[in-house]
Amino acid sequence: MAKIFVLVEHRQGRLRDITFEMLTKANELTEKTDAETTAVLLGNNIVEHAKTLTEYAKTVLLVQDPKLENFNSEAYRKILAKLITEHKPSLVMMGHTSYGIELAPRLATALGTPLATDCLDLTFEADGLAVTRQMYGGKVNVKAMLRKAETYMTTVRQATFTAEKPATPPNGQIAEVPSLLTEEIAEKRFLQYVLPPSGGVDITAAEKLIGIGRGIKDQTNMSMIEELAKTLGAVLACSRPIVDKGWLPSDRQVGSSGKTVKPKLYLALGISGAFQHVLGMKSSDLIIAVNKDPKAPIFSFADYGIVEDLFKIVPALKGKIYELKGQKA
Amino acid sequence: MDVVVCVKHVPETAEAELRIDKTGKAIEKTSLVFDINEWDDYALEEAVRIREKQGGTVTVITVGAQDSESTLRKCLARGADTAIRLTDPKFENSDAYAIAKILHSAIKNLHYDLILLGAQAGDDGSAMVGPILAEMLNIPHATMTKKIELNTGTAKVNRELEGGLEEQLEIKLPALFAVQTGINEPRYVSIMGIRKAMQKEIKVMGLADTGLTEADVGPAGSWTTIEKLYVPPVEKQAEFLKGTPEEIATKIADIVKSRGLI
Numbered sequence: 059m060a061k062i063f064v065l066v067e068h069r070q071g072r073l074r075d076i077t078f079e080m081l082t083k084a085n086e087l088t089e090k091t092d093a094e095t096t097a098v099l100l101g102n103n104i105v106e107h108a109k110t111l112t113e114y115a116k117t118v119l120l121v122q123d124p125k126l127e128n129f130n131s132e133a134y135r136k137i138l139a140k141l142i143t144e145h146k147p148s149l150v151m152m153g154h155t156s157y158g159i160e161l162a163p164r165l166a167t168a169l170g171t172p173l174a175t176d177c178l179d180l181t182f183e184a185d186g187l188a189v190t191r192q193m194y195g196g197k198v199n200v201k202a203m204l205r206k207a208e209t210y211m212t213t214v215r216q217a218t219f220t221a222e223k224p225a226t227p228p229n230g231q232i233a234e235v236p237s238l239l240t241e242e243i244a245e246k247r248f249l250q251y252v253l254p255p256s257g258g259v260d261i262t263a264a265e266k267l268i269g270i271g272r273g274i275k276d277q278t279n280m281s282m283i284e285e286l287a288k289t290l291g292a293v294l295a296c297s298r299p300i301v302d303k304g305w306l307p308s309d310r311q312v313g314s315s316g317k318t319v320k321p322k323l324y325l326a327l328g329i330s331g332a333f334q335h336v337l338g339m340k341s342s343d344l345i346i347a348v349n350k351d352p353k354a355p356i357f358s359f360a361d362y363g364i365v366e367d368l369f370k371i372v373p374a375l376k377g378k379i380y381e382l383k384g385q386k387a
Numbered sequence: 388m389d390v391v392v393c394v395k396h397v398p399e400t401a402e403a404e405l406r407i408d409k410t411g412k413a414i415e416k417t418s419l420v421f422d423i424n425e426w427d428d429y430a431l432e433e434a435v436r437i438r439e440k441q442g443g444t445v446t447v448i449t450v451g452a453q454d455s456e457s458t459l460r461k462c463l464a465r466g467a468d469t470a471i472r473l474t475d476p477k478f479e480n481s482d483a484y485a486i487a488k489i490l491h492s493a494i495k496n497l498h499y500d501l502i503l504l505g506a507q508a509g510d511d512g513s514a515m516v517g518p519i520l521a522e523m524l525n526i527p528h529a530t531m532t533k534k535i536e537l538n539t540g541t542a543k544v545n546r547e548l549e550g551g552l553e554e555q556l557e558i559k560l561p562a563l564f565a566v567q568t569g570i571n572e573p574r575y576v577s578i579m580g581i582r583k584a585m586q587k588e589i590k591v592m593g594l595a596d597t598g599l600t601e602a603d604v605g606p607a608g609s610w611t612t613i614e615k616l617y618v619p620p621v622e623k624q625a626e627f628l629k630g631t632p633e634e635i636a637t638k639i640a641d642i643v644k645s646r647g648l649i
């Protein structure tokens with residue numbers, strides 16, 4: 059029986075959403091090809107996770123070892139190389155997450171298995187596996203074929219497939235496999251989790267957010283935006299480059315490596331709408347985006363779009379809001 | 388500390404209008420401005436800072452056409468000591484896997500304590516050259532690196548996880564780290580740097596110098612081949628507000644007010 063392997067992602071006692079997204083996609087693929095979905099779960103004291111996964115996968119391959127307490131790509135690589143060689147799955151799926159990015163390319167190289175990363179879709183075709191990816195920061199989609207092989211490997215983008223519990227539960231079996239790790243991985247050791255210091259403002263609690271991006275160009279332009287925020291009673295949030303430059307503290311960053319926000323208003327100024335940013339704000343009630351590039355991806359997520367120079371809109375808008383507030387008072 | 392930095396010469400596309408070319412498999416590049424890949428800029432800065440603190444050398448290396456020379460010059464001006472350009476028509480249309488093989492063929496003959504790369508290339512966004520190269524060189528690696536603290540024989544690194552969380556690892560040297568943006572603040576090029584860079588020589592290598600065969604590189608040596616490029620389908624399109632800035636501002640303010648937010 060052909061198998062699709064899904065590498066289960068979990069951290070600090072929680073199964074991560076990407077796991078269920080991948081399992082849903084794997085089940086969709088196996089339905090069409092009479093293959094079977096196998097969840098591969100590595101960790102320590104995680105039988106509860108394994109039980110949860112039996113509701114999504116026919117088989118849960120479980121490896122438990124105190125040395126797997128925290129993710130370690132080298133430990134995972136050793137164990138997965140053996141499991142993949144033994145089971146010869148037609149496809150191995152991992153998240154295009156910090157874990158998948160660390161592990162997949164190295165494992166694929168060791169096994170000689172073709173790999174495509176950050177996939178938005180996967181389809182088995184006559185000549186092999188076809189994938190959909192993006193290039194140039196999401197401005198172009200790509201259909202690519204993987205070199206024909208017995209096993210393909212992919213990492214898939216987060217929040218791309220919608221997680222759904224199978225209508226007919228697969229009543230999966232848990233198959234526990236002994237860990238082959240004889241000692242700690244000496245060349246790469248997990249020390250601890252670190253949370254960057256808080257800047258004191260909780261953007262997830264704000265009703266109105268103004269999100270600023272690289273389009274604001276220079277730190278001296280910050281004051282103009284701050285004035286608008288003050289007039290509107292909004293809190294400043296931002297895309298990653300603004301934090302990288304040190305213009306705002308890291309807890310103001312919206313996106314996959316920052317915060318997920320859901321304000322009543324998200325006003326995006328000079329933000330292109332890269333997937334990693336959008337992931338953190340697309341559920342906002344009202345999204346208004348100002349960007350001088352009519353093709354900016356942010357316009358596919360915004361309710362209202364303005365193709366203009368933000369430096370023309372910001373002062374005018376500040377004036378208008380000031381006026382409206384005056385009328386109200 | 389001898390540090391090797393892999394840099395890619397990529398088009399700046401955030402503000403550019405992209406057109407798919409006649410082959411349907413690439414974008415038109417003639418009107419685009421090329422520069423060092425954003426992530427590699429941080430990798431180079433990190434390498435130069437390490438050299439400034441501990442001594443040693445910084446070697447930058449790229450796989451690219453002849454015009455990637457400008458990115459190497461920029462790196463030399465910013466403090467790299469030597470540069471290697473791997474150029475061959477046969478290298479064209481290599482995917483990240485084939486590029487990693489080409490880089491490996493040159494780097495395996497260099498002395499290094501540390502190899503730094505960007506977390507991903509802004510054009511293909513594969514985020515895989517680093518770990519592949521580490522496997523080929525048989526050295527430990529870390530990706531998404533936000534902090535590097537060097538000690539004797541080991542490095543303490545912070546890796547970025549999701550949602551603002553990081554993990555700290557201890558890794559034995561020599562090692563390869565793929566760095567994430569924000570790890571440092573890249574410096575500007577100084578006039579002195581530019582002058583010095585002009586005198587430095589860039590070593591050029593082709594397929595014959597790598598010990599690889601035609602089957603190892605280009606589409607033949609790749610894991611993936613591009614079938615076609617297309618404009619991403621828009622599931623939803625914003626309603627565009629038009630007019631003078633004043634008129635637009637009025638419209639925005641009215642919408643926001645109608646939601647009871649003013």
Ligand SMILES: Cc1cc2nc3c(=O)[nH]c(=O)nc-3n(C[C@H](O)[C@H](O)[C@H](O)COP(=O)(O)OP(=O)(O)OC[C@H]3O[C@@H](n4cnc5c(N)ncnc54)[C@H](O)[C@@H]3O)c2cc1C
Nearest residue numbers: 271272273297298313314315316328329330335349350368
């Ligand atoms: C692993 C990983 C995690 C990441 N996590 C995050 C994350 O959590 N959050 C995040 O935001 N990013 C994240 N990123 C980065 C992300 O991929 C993008 O690089 C980033 O979001 C781009 O920010 P930006 O839109 O501000 O800049 P750009 O993409 O450079 O866009 C700037 C925009 O401003 C517009 N503009 C310029 N001038 C003006 C003007 N005068 N008026 C109006 N518009 C103007 C331009 O047309 C352009 O669209 C991550 C990347 C990686 C690889």
Ligand SMILES: Nc1ncnc2c1ncn2[C@@H]1O[C@H](COP(=O)(O)O)[C@@H](O)[C@H]1O
Nearest residue numbers: 393394450504505507508513514515516
């Ligand atoms: N053609 C290239 N030449 C040199 N380095 C490269 C090249 N392509 C990718 N890299 C390096 O690998 C990193 C990750 O690229 P990628 O895996 O293509 O996303 C980049 O940030 C560079 O440091």
